[in-house]
Amino acid sequence: MAGALVVIPARYGSSRFPGKALADLHGRPLVVRVAERAAAMREAGAVVVATDDPRIRDAVEAAGFAAELTGEHATGTDRVGAVAARRTAEFVVNLQGDEPLLDPAEADRLVALLRGDPTAGLATLAHPLADADEWRDPNVVKVLLDRRGRALYFSRAPLPGIFPGRAVRGEQFALRHVGIYAWRRAALLDFVAWPATPLETAEGLEQLRALEHGLPIVVARTESRPVGVDTPEDLERVRRLWSA
Secondary structure: OOOEEEEEEEOOOOOOOOOHHHOEEOOEEHHHHHHHHHHOOOOEEEEEEEEOOHHHHHHHHHOOOEEEEOOOOOOHHHHHHHHHOOOOOOEEEEOOOOOOOOOHHHHHHHHHHHHHOOOOOEEEEEEEOOOHHHHHOOOOOEEEEOOOOEEEEEEOOOOOOOOOOOOOOHHHOOEEEEEEEEEEHHHHHHHHHOOOOHHHHHHOOOHHHHHHOOOOEEEEEOOOOOOOOOOHHHHHHHHHHHHO
């Protein structure tokens, strides 16, 4: 059974934390720590960091991992697609380059879901919302699932809407989306060739492009809440958790 291609998109010019991919996390760059996690996946056949910057490429290769310069791309998914187009793996995993605490088993689950459901184009993760405030927060992406565990819709809005006067808590129906994906390579290459769609543009959520084209997304529910690095303050938190 051939392993999945795991691609970690990493750009240098992060708006809130420039150069964060190379920030030190206990002796190694942040993106290298993510590559180490990726290599621990049972499903991983190859791990590649896809980047726009030679400094990131050089740091990754110095640590013994593969890296490719992919040029300028609008999104991380486009960067992953550029690497996948040059490979032949059946499954492609897109891991965020700023989540060094991700449990590799969670990424393995996504590939297993695709192996078990040949009609699904991609798989992703979601976990329960912490509270109603998180449900209302437009920076938190919510997802609603059907009875088979497939995504009905993703939104920044507090989904689902509740009929006025009904004593129903909407946050009990939604999950918080985690931006990690496993793709069928063919579906990924189709996806990056499609132009942005109206709902995707309105919500600022590219996974809606898949739904608008009728591409089924299967969602694995997890109880863990991955900790990402968006700011220097986040990095300090991750350093403390890493030490613990």
